[in-house]
Amino acid sequence: MILETAYLQVKRGLEHEFEEAFHKASTIISSKNGYISHELQRCIEVKGNYLLLVRWETIEDHMIGFRQSDEYQEWKRLLHHFYDPFPTVEHFERVAIEGRIPCDQVMK
Known part of the structure; x- marks a missing residue:
């Protein structure tokens, strides 16, 4: 499993609109292989x-x-205009996990 992280800074006053757009965009990303x-x-x-x-x-x-998918163009249209500056995206792989994490919160 790979964990993609993106630190997003949304333009002031657009937080609610961003969250609504993100909800719509979620169907795009969740449909991908x-x-x-x-x-x-x-x-x-x-x-x-x-x-x-x-x-x-x-x-x-x-x-x-x-x-590189066509659907990504729609993701960009819905979300990219909210960011300033544009986010940095990084990928991580798990090294260790410890602590009291509820079973439904742990990705195997």
Whole structure:
């Protein structure tokens, strides 16, 4: 499993619109091959900051299967105008997991 992370800074005053658009865009990403799950986290301390976490089977599922698809153009149309600056996207692989994490929260 690969974890895609994107730190999103949404333009001031557009947070509600962004969240609505993200809900619509979620159907796009969740339909792609290799997609496992995703979540959007809203920052408590800084209004307009979000963290997007997407789990993919492989990095190619994200970089080729999603990013090079026709559906990605619709994803961009729905979401990219909200960001300033444009987000940095990175990919991670699990090294370890510890702690008291509810079973339904752990991705295997």
